[in-house]
Amino acid sequence: MADDLKTRKTTVEPQVRREQSLARTQAVPWLIVIVLLAAAAWLGWRAFFYHEEGDPVGSAMLAFEKQNSLTVFSSRFEVVAESEDRRGIMGVDLLKSRQAAIIPATVEYRLDLSTMDRDRFEWNDSNDTMTVVLPQLRISRPNLDEAEQKTFTEGTYVSRDASADLARNNSRQAERKAAEFAKNPEVLALARQAAKDAVRQNLAIPLEVAGYGNVTVNVRFDGEKQPG
Incomplete structure (x- = not known):
């Protein structure tokens, strides 16, 4: 058992x-x-x-937190410079030469995001609209592509020193002209519009992901009147 x-x-x-x-x-x-x-x-x-702490402005600022500067537009164009060199003895010009140059130049337009504090953002909860006021664009120093320049030199004899002086003078002149062209109202308007589009895109998507839905982002620069 x-x-x-x-x-x-x-x-x-x-x-x-x-x-x-x-x-x-x-x-x-x-x-x-x-x-x-x-x-x-x-x-x-x-x-x-x-909604993260119910703070859409904080969410918008977070989108720019890791970017101190944002390049929004780049313009490439050609500038023409022309210089003349005279060399002689006792005030008498014996050698005269001239050089013209066509030099490509590039200028970048940037937004300084380090100044984007809460005062530059405004949230309208009634119509889900974010208004952003941007600082003025910063224009970079022209970058001359001298390796791609085209030169035309005139003169019976152009010494090495004369050639170096002509090239140096043309570079200075080209940089000055490029800086002036970068401030052309039409080019500047294109850069400002590109900046607005970039900011809208950089804010609309993060705000939507954060749970604020289909947000309207209005962007303007310091000194511009608010639309409507």
């Missing part, structure tokens, strides 16, 4: 352990599904209902 009970006990215990192990194995996929559903629900709430 005792042997029979011992045999039955030995048979039941492995069976119980197998059932417990099977139950744990079957429970694992359900736990994974529950965790995934909870994560999806949290992400959905975060995307569509949660």
